Amino acid sequence: MHRCREGFVAIIAEWVAVDWGTSNLRAWGLDSGGAVVFENTSPKGMGKLQREEFPTALAEVLAGVSAANDGALDVLICGMAGARQGWLEAPYLEAPTDLSGLIAGAVRPAMPDGRFVPAILPGVCQKNGNDNVMRxxxxxxxxxxxxxxxxxxxxxxxxxxxxxxxxxxxxxxxxxxxxxxxxxxxxxxxxxxxxxxxxxxxxxxxxxxxxxxxxxxxxxxxxxxxxxxxxxxxxxxxxxxxxxxxxxxxxxxxxxxxxxxxxxxxxxxxxxxxxxxxxxxxxxxxxxxxxxxxxxxxxxxxxxxxxxxxxxxx
Amino acid sequence: MHRCREGFVAIIAEWVAVDWGTSNLRAWGLDSGGAVVFENTSPKGMGKLQREEFPTALAEVLAGVSAANDGALDVLICGMAGARQGWLEAPYLEAPTDLSGLIAGAVRPAMPDGRFVPAILPGVCQKNGNDNVMRxxxxxxxxxxxxxxxxxxxxxxxxxxxxxxxxxxxxxxxxxxxxxxxxxxxxxxxxxxxxxxxxxxxxxxxxxxxxxxxxxxxxxxxxxxxxxxxxxxxxxxxxxxxxxxxxxxxxxxxxxxxxxxxxxxxxxxxxxxxxxxxxxxxxxxxxxxxxxxxxxxxxxxxxxxxxxxxxxxx
The missing domain is CATH 3.30.420.310 (2-keto-3-deoxy-galactonokinase, C-terminal domain)
Structure with missing residues (x-):
C-alpha cells in the first residue's frame, strides 16, 4: 500500500473506493484482486465544501493515481457527498431493502475531465410514520x-x-x-x-x-x-x-x-x-x-x- | 393596590412578600389582613446581580413603601435569591419535609440601614441517591x-x-x-x-x-x-x-x-x-x-x- 507523495511514481489502480463523510474524505485505490494499493485522506469533508469544490477535492486526494493503460478510473463513493447539501443528491432507497442493490441507485456527478468517473451510492430512508435516514x-x-x-x-x-x-x-x-x-x-x-x-x-x-x-x-x-x-x-x-x-x-x-x-x-x-x-x-x-x-x-x-x-x- | 411611581404618597404596609427568581423580582406589600396594598416588579433577577447589588435592588423595588409608625418592615423572600450564587445561601430542607416549617430555615441577609428586615426562605433538596433541588x-x-x-x-x-x-x-x-x-x-x-x-x-x-x-x-x-x-x-x-x-x-x-x-x-x-x-x-x-x-x-x-x-x- 502506498500513500501518495510528491515525487512518487504514479500508482496504478483498477478502481477507487471513497468514504466521503461530513468531516473527512478517505480514498483507497484497489487492484483487480481487491487489494489496497493506495490510501489517502483529506479534511475536505462534505460540510466544508461548496458544490463546485467537490471535483477539485477528489482530484487532490487522488493525485498520482491512474488507471491501467491510462483509461478512466471508476471512483465509487459512499456517504454525505450524496446528501442534498453535498455534491449531487443520491436519492434514498427505502427500507426494508436489499443493500446489494445499492449500486443501481448510484448517481454520477460530472468531472471536468475524463480521468475519473465518480458514482455516489444512495442512502437508505424509512417512511410510513417512522421517518428516518442514513447515509x-x-x-x-x-x-x-x-x-x-x-x-x-x-x-x-x-x-x-x-x-x-x-x-x-x-x-x-x-x-x-x-x-x-x-x-x-x-x-x-x-x-x-x-x-x-x-x-x-x-x-x-x-x-x-x-x-x-x-x-x-x-x-x-x-x-x-x-x-x-x-x-x-x-x-x-x-x-x-x-x-x-x-x-x-x-x-x-x-x-x-x-x-x-x-x-x-x-x-x-x-x-x-x-x-x-x-x-x-x-x-x-x-x-x-x-x-x-x-x-x-x-x-x-x-x-x-x-x-x-x-x-x-x- | 398601588403601583409605586414618583410623586405618589408613601404606601404603608405591614410586611412585604418577594418572589426573587433568576430573571425577575416581584414584590407585594401587604396589610395586616393580608390584602395586597402595593405591587412592583423589577428585571433585577438573581442571575443579573452580584452579591453586593441585592440590597440596592430590593430598596429600589420597594421605593415609597414604609412600615406603619415608621418601624422596620419585614420582607419575606422566596426563590433564587437564596441560592449559592445569590444574595445569601439559604440551606435546603431535605424532603420528605413539612413545608409549614420553611420559616424556621430562613436566613437573614444584612441591609445597609434598618428600614427593611429581609429573610430568605430555604429551598428543598432530596438526597439518598435521588439527588434533587428546588428553590x-x-x-x-x-x-x-x-x-x-x-x-x-x-x-x-x-x-x-x-x-x-x-x-x-x-x-x-x-x-x-x-x-x-x-x-x-x-x-x-x-x-x-x-x-x-x-x-x-x-x-x-x-x-x-x-x-x-x-x-x-x-x-x-x-x-x-x-x-x-x-x-x-x-x-x-x-x-x-x-x-x-x-x-x-x-x-x-x-x-x-x-x-x-x-x-x-x-x-x-x-x-x-x-x-x-x-x-x-x-x-x-x-x-x-x-x-x-x-x-x-x-x-x-x-x-x-x-x-x-x-x-x-x-
Missing part, C-alpha cells in the same frame, strides 16, 4: 453482511447520531437513530449542566460516574429528562466532581440508548461499528445487561461495503 | 396546600426545569425535575434539529405537530433519543414545515415528561403551576391519557405560600 452506514452494513455472510440480527453503530439496524443477510429491515453523541455535546456546552462539567472531565472519577449513569439509564430509559437533572443536583448536593459528572452524563445517555433498544438484543453478540473507544463504552454497557458487543473495524467494514457494492466478495 | 417551588407548593387544605397528590410545575412533587397537605414527600423547557431551547438553537426549525415556528401546522409529538412521547417515553431524530427526518423526507417541527418537538418533550410520570397520576385532576400558555399545553397532553390538569394562578399560589410561611391562613 454511509448502509455501505458499512453491506460490508458487515459481506464479511459475515448469513449474519442476522441487530447492529449498533455508535456516534453523534447512533444507528440501530436490523439486518438479515444483505437486507435491512428496519433502523432507528439516537442523537446520543450530539445530546452529550449540546448539554455539556449549552445547558445548565455545563456548570457541573467545568474542569477536568477525564479525571479518575469518570469511570465511576459512567458506571452509575449507565445503570440509571439502563434501568429507567423513560426517565431521561428527569435523570439528566441529577447531574446538576449531584454536583450541588453531593460534591460530584466534573469528571464524575461527565462520566455520569455519558453513561446515562448510552445506558438510555441501549436500554431503549433492549428488546432488539438477542443472545448473539451485537456488532458495534464506530470509533474504537466509543465502541468499548457501548460494549461495557451491553455487558451490564448480560449482552455482548463485538467491535468491528470501521475501516475494514466500509471498504468491504464499497467492494461489495461494486460486486466483489469480501 | 421557589417549595413556596408555591405551600401556597397550594394553603389554598386547597387537605389536597393530596402529585403537582406538576411546568417550566424550564419542570417539577413534579408529591404533596400530602403541607408535606412534600418526593419530587423530581425534568429539564423539558431547557431541552427544547438547546435543541432548537444548537442541535442538528435547528435546520428543521428555521422559519416561522408559530404557523398553522404547529398544533398538528404538537399533537403528533405528544402522542409519540406519551406512547414511548423511553424512546426520546430516537424520536428526536424524527424531527429532522420528517422535514427531510415528508416536507414537514418548521412550525410542524417546532410543535412536534414541543409535544414530544412534554409527552415524554408526562408519560414518564404517568404512574404518579391518579383520578384527581393534577394541579398545574406555571405560565398559563404552558399549563394549557400540559393540560392538553394530560387529556390525551384521560387525565385532567387544573391550572393554578401562579401569582396567587406564590403569594399564598409566602403568607402561609409567615403564618397567615390563605
Amino acid at each position: 454511509g452506514e448502509e455501505t458499512q452494513l453491506l460490508g458487515l453482511a459481506s464479511l459475515r455472510p448469513g449474519f442476522s440480527g441487530v447492529v449498533c453503530m455508535p456516534g453523534t447520531h447512533s444507528k440501530w439496524a436490523q439486518l438479515s443477510g444483505t437486507k435491512i429491515d428496519h433502523f432507528s437513530t439516537a442523537i446520543t453523541g450530539e445530546m452529550f455535546e449540546v448539554l455539556r456546552t449549552h445547558s445548565v449542566l455545563r456548570h457541573s462539567l467545568a474542569g477536568d472531565l477525564d479525571g479518575p472519577a469518570r469511570a465511576d460516574g459512567f458506571a452509575a449513569g449507565a445503570a440509571a439509564g439502563l434501568e429507567r430509559p423513560e426517565q431521561l429528562l428527569g435523570q439528566l437533572f441529577q447531574v446538576r443536583a449531584g454536583s450541588l448536593l453531593s460534591g460530584r466532581t466534573p469528571d464524575w459528572c461527565a462520566g455520569f452524563l455519558s453513561g446515562l445517555l448510552i445506558g438510555t440508548e441501549i436500554g431503549s433498544n433492549r428488546h432488539l438484543i438477542g443472545e448473539a453478540p451485537v456488532p458495534l461499528i464506530g470509533s474504537a473507544p466509543l465502541c468499548a463504552l457501548y460494549a461495557q454497557v451491553l455487558g451490564m445487561i448480560g449482552a455482548k458487543g463485538e467491535t468491528q473495524d470501521a475501516t475494514e467494514v466500509v471498504l468491504a461495503g464499497l467492494k461489495a457494492a461494486r460486486g466483489f466478495a469480501a | 421557589g417551588e417549595e413556596t408555591q407548593l405551600l401556597g397550594l396546600a394553603s389554598l386547597r387544605p387537605g389536597f393530596s397528590g402529585v403537582v406538576c410545575m411546568p417550566g424550564t426545569h419542570s417539577k413534579w412533587a408529591q404533596l400530602s397537605g403541607t408535606k412534600i414527600d418526593h419530587f423530581s425535575t425534568a429539564i423539558t423547557g431547557e431541552m427544547f431551547e438547546v435543541l432548537r438553537t444548537h442541535s442538528v434539529l435547528r435546520h428543521s426549525l428555521a422559519g416561522d415556528l408559530d404557523g398553522p401546522a404547529r398544533a398538528d405537530g404538537f399533537a403528533a409529538g405528544a402522542a409519540a412521547g406519551l406512547e414511548r417515553p423511553e424512546q426520546l433519543l430516537g424520536q428526536l431524530f424524527q424531527v429532522r427526518a420528517g422535514s427531510l423526507l415528508s416536507g414537514r414545515t418548521p412550525d410542524w417541527c417546532a410543535g412536534f418537538l414541543s409535544g414530544l418533550l412534554i409527552g415524554t415528561e408526562i408519560g414518564s410520570n404517568r404512574h404518579l397520576i391518579g383520578e384527581a385532576p393534577v394541579p398545574l403551576i406555571g405560565s398559563a400558555p404552558l399549563c394549557a399545553l400540559y393540560a392538553q397532553v394530560l387529556g390525551m391519557i384521560g387525565a385532567k390538569g387544573e391550572t393554578q394562578d401562579a401569582t396567587e399560589v406564590v403569594l399564598a405560600g409566602l403568607k402561609a410561611a409567615r403564618g397567615f391562613a390563605a
Whole structure:
C-alpha cells in the first residue's frame, strides 16, 4: 500500500473506493484482486465544501493515481457527498431493502475531465410514520453482511447520531437513530449542566460516574429528562466532581440508548461499528445487561461495503 | 393596590412578600389582613446581580413603601435569591419535609440601614441517591396546600426545569425535575434539529405537530433519543414545515415528561403551576391519557405560600 507523495511514481489502480463523510474524505485505490494499493485522506469533508469544490477535492486526494493503460478510473463513493447539501443528491432507497442493490441507485456527478468517473451510492430512508435516514452506514452494513455472510440480527453503530439496524443477510429491515453523541455535546456546552462539567472531565472519577449513569439509564430509559437533572443536583448536593459528572452524563445517555433498544438484543453478540473507544463504552454497557458487543473495524467494514457494492466478495 | 411611581404618597404596609427568581423580582406589600396594598416588579433577577447589588435592588423595588409608625418592615423572600450564587445561601430542607416549617430555615441577609428586615426562605433538596433541588417551588407548593387544605397528590410545575412533587397537605414527600423547557431551547438553537426549525415556528401546522409529538412521547417515553431524530427526518423526507417541527418537538418533550410520570397520576385532576400558555399545553397532553390538569394562578399560589410561611391562613 502506498500513500501518495510528491515525487512518487504514479500508482496504478483498477478502481477507487471513497468514504466521503461530513468531516473527512478517505480514498483507497484497489487492484483487480481487491487489494489496497493506495490510501489517502483529506479534511475536505462534505460540510466544508461548496458544490463546485467537490471535483477539485477528489482530484487532490487522488493525485498520482491512474488507471491501467491510462483509461478512466471508476471512483465509487459512499456517504454525505450524496446528501442534498453535498455534491449531487443520491436519492434514498427505502427500507426494508436489499443493500446489494445499492449500486443501481448510484448517481454520477460530472468531472471536468475524463480521468475519473465518480458514482455516489444512495442512502437508505424509512417512511410510513417512522421517518428516518442514513447515509454511509448502509455501505458499512453491506460490508458487515459481506464479511459475515448469513449474519442476522441487530447492529449498533455508535456516534453523534447512533444507528440501530436490523439486518438479515444483505437486507435491512428496519433502523432507528439516537442523537446520543450530539445530546452529550449540546448539554455539556449549552445547558445548565455545563456548570457541573467545568474542569477536568477525564479525571479518575469518570469511570465511576459512567458506571452509575449507565445503570440509571439502563434501568429507567423513560426517565431521561428527569435523570439528566441529577447531574446538576449531584454536583450541588453531593460534591460530584466534573469528571464524575461527565462520566455520569455519558453513561446515562448510552445506558438510555441501549436500554431503549433492549428488546432488539438477542443472545448473539451485537456488532458495534464506530470509533474504537466509543465502541468499548457501548460494549461495557451491553455487558451490564448480560449482552455482548463485538467491535468491528470501521475501516475494514466500509471498504468491504464499497467492494461489495461494486460486486466483489469480501 | 398601588403601583409605586414618583410623586405618589408613601404606601404603608405591614410586611412585604418577594418572589426573587433568576430573571425577575416581584414584590407585594401587604396589610395586616393580608390584602395586597402595593405591587412592583423589577428585571433585577438573581442571575443579573452580584452579591453586593441585592440590597440596592430590593430598596429600589420597594421605593415609597414604609412600615406603619415608621418601624422596620419585614420582607419575606422566596426563590433564587437564596441560592449559592445569590444574595445569601439559604440551606435546603431535605424532603420528605413539612413545608409549614420553611420559616424556621430562613436566613437573614444584612441591609445597609434598618428600614427593611429581609429573610430568605430555604429551598428543598432530596438526597439518598435521588439527588434533587428546588428553590421557589417549595413556596408555591405551600401556597397550594394553603389554598386547597387537605389536597393530596402529585403537582406538576411546568417550566424550564419542570417539577413534579408529591404533596400530602403541607408535606412534600418526593419530587423530581425534568429539564423539558431547557431541552427544547438547546435543541432548537444548537442541535442538528435547528435546520428543521428555521422559519416561522408559530404557523398553522404547529398544533398538528404538537399533537403528533405528544402522542409519540406519551406512547414511548423511553424512546426520546430516537424520536428526536424524527424531527429532522420528517422535514427531510415528508416536507414537514418548521412550525410542524417546532410543535412536534414541543409535544414530544412534554409527552415524554408526562408519560414518564404517568404512574404518579391518579383520578384527581393534577394541579398545574406555571405560565398559563404552558399549563394549557400540559393540560392538553394530560387529556390525551384521560387525565385532567387544573391550572393554578401562579401569582396567587406564590403569594399564598409566602403568607402561609409567615403564618397567615390563605
